[in-house]
């Protein structure tokens with residue numbers, strides 16, 4: 001008899017990389033109570049039913065940081081299977097926003113040039129090298 005496998009659809013996640021003119025980017029630390037608490041990530045979260053990716057990103061950054069993004073350039077998409085979830089991450093680069101980031105969920109956050117905070121969420125680690133190439137237009141990362 002032929003074997004059938006059912007694959008659950010991934011959870012859609014939007015992630016915003018707030019980037020200043022000098023290239024610094026904002027990372028936050030996952031709060032207690034979430035899987036991978038204490039790991040560093042770019043701000044974002046799950047897309048809710050009926051939302052476009054940009055609407056979801058806009059909502060997440062208001063909820064987490066009190067920041068209203070004014071733009072978001074789709075950058076890349078990666079899938080990752082964690083023990084707790086299979087996620088599809090849609091990364092956006094945001095260069096314009098209103099407001100100063102605040103820690104609305106009690107999370108630590110940090111602006112970083114060379115990203116030195118750790119640990120990073122596993123799916124986010126390869127992104128850092130790609131991001132450095134984008135920010136500094138160099139292969140010397």
Ligand SMILES: Nc1nc2c([nH]c(=O)n2[C@@H]2O[C@H](COP(=O)(O)OP(=O)(O)OP(=O)(O)O)[C@@H](O)[C@H]2O)c(=O)[nH]1
Pocket residue numbers: 013014015034036040041042043044045046047080082085087089121122123124
């Ligand atoms: N925000 C964010 N999530 C990431 C990154 N990298 C990465 O693997 N993820 C994964 O994407 C998922 C995001 O879900 P979340 O739990 O933060 O979303 P949420 O804020 O909507 O959570 P909630 O379910 O508590 O409302 C997690 O499984 C997380 O591990 C990243 O750089 N930023």
